[in-house]
Amino acid sequence: MNERQEREDRLVAGISHASLMVPLGFLVPIIIWLTQRERSEFLRFQALQALAYQLLGLLVKFVIAGCYMVSIFLIIPLSLSAVDFSRPGTFTDEPFSGGIVPMLFSAIFIVVMALFFIGGPVYLILGIVAAARVLKGHDYRYPILGNWIATWLDLPPGQAEADGAE
Amino acid sequence: MFIQENSWGLLRKQACSDVQLFDIMVEEWVIASSKSIRLNKYVRSAMENENELQITSEERIMAALAHGSVILYGFGLLASLAVWISQRGKSSWVRYQALQAMTYQVLQFAYYTAAIFISQCAFILIFIFTMEKAVETDSPQYFGFLFSFMLIPVLLIGLYYVVAILGAGLCLFGKDFRYPIIGRWVSRYLEPREELPEEDE
Numbered sequence: 593m594n595e596r597q598e599r600e601d602r603l604v605a606g607i608s609h610a611s612l613m614v615p616l617g618f619l620v621p622i623i624i625w626l627t628q629r630e631r632s633e634f635l636r637f638q639a640l641q642a643l644a645y646q647l648l649g650l651l652v653k654f655v656i657a658g659c660y661m662v663s664i665f666l667i668i669p670l671s672l673s674a675v676d677f678s679r680p681g682t683f684t685d686e687p688f689s690g691g692i693v694p695m696l697f698s699a700i701f702i703v704v705m706a707l708f709f710i711g712g713p714v715y716l717i718l719g720i721v722a723a724a725r726v727l728k729g730h731d732y733r734y735p736i737l738g739n740w741i742a743t744w745l746d747l748p749p750g751q752a753e754a755d756g757a758e
Numbered sequence: 759m760f761i762q763e764n765s766w767g768l769l770r771k772q773a774c775s776d777v778q779l780f781d782i783m784v785e786e787w788v789i790a791s792s793k794s795i796r797l798n799k800y801v802r803s804a805m806e807n808e809n810e811l812q813i814t815s816e817e818r819i820m821a822a823l824a825h826g827s828v829i830l831y832g833f834g835l836l837a838s839l840a841v842w843i844s845q846r847g848k849s850s851w852v853r854y855q856a857l858q859a860m861t862y863q864v865l866q867f868a869y870y871t872a873a874i875f876i877s878q879c880a881f882i883l884i885f886i887f888t889m890e891k892a893v894e895t896d897s898p899q900y901f902g903f904l905f906s907f908m909l910i911p912v913l914l915i916g917l918y919y920v921v922a923i924l925g926a927g928l929c930l931f932g933k934d935f936r937y938p939i940i941g942r943w944v945s946r947y948l949e950p951r952e953e954l955p956e957e958d959e
Contacts, residue, residue: 599948603857610864615832620839627843
């Protein structure tokens with residue numbers, strides 16, 4: 593392979609990593625993997641890795657959105673309301689009469705918000721870091737996911753940053 | 759001088775077919791408008807090196823699709839990727855244009871964020887520096903002045919689309935278009951300057 597083509601592959605791998613900034617960007621690594629996996633070993637691994645990372649991110653986003661909806665519309669109103677859970681259909685005078693269980697569930701809301709505000713930027717920045725490393729010529733691997741995919745593809749583990757550098 | 763140029767142009771037109779004539783008319787219109795409106799230097803540099811390229815109409819249409827797909831708002835990346843995949847083995851010019859368009863469209867939302875952030879900062883700074891005077895004069899026109907700065911992000915986001923559609927048009931007419939910063943970066947990334955062969959024969 594000539595060098596221009598290698599550099600082009602690197603640029604496209606960087607774009608597939610950076611496509612997590614775009615809505616429905618996970619379609620980009622899917623298409624790259626489907627069409628380019630025969631042509632370039634590098635693109636095959638990097639596109640599959642970007643695809644796995646972005647699909648995982650999408651799954652976590654759905655779970656967080658579900659937890660958010662359930663906690664904000666169901667559990668927190670229940671725990672704050674004055675419903676008497678021991679006798680359905682009746683009300684007590686004091687709030688928080690549901691006891692400890694609804695309040696524990698409402699803690700989910702706080703954890704989910706923390707995940708959203710901390711994990712979101714970390715997810716974005718790790719993707720951009722991966723794009724930058726790939727553009728620099730490293731064979732970047734995401735912390736745990738990368739080696740997992742490498743073993744699945746029968747690539748040797750642990751050579752991530754060693755020989756890919758310029 | 760002026761008459762000579764005109765007669766030369768007429769001769770050139772008589773020797774051409776209709777399609778070529780249309781091309782020449784468009785070219786003359788672009789040159790005239792760039793002289794009168796003073797389009798930026800990228801357009802002029804694109805027009806200067808057109809003679810080096812031999813570009814077929816299919817390549818032009820593909821490159822224009824890659825650039826013009828920016829109006830699909832996020833899905834444009836898929837269109838320019840499809841252009842890159844299908845034209846990868848065929849034409850280096852379309853390959854370059856598609857890579858350029860992909861890089862531009864991946865950075866779309868980063869550009870939006872930066873545009874909105876910068877314009878909000880400018881809005882707040884202008885508000886802080888002009889507040890006292892506005893309270894002194896107590897004029898309602900001040901709020902018109904202040905909220906006209908809300909148009910800055912709209913104009914910046916419009917500029918994003920205008921540049922890409924200008925690129926699509928220039929590629930459709932066979933010019934070697936480059937985006938302001940990204941184009942030079944992509945071409946230097948693909949063919950780095952220090953790795954060029956230095957022969958001192």
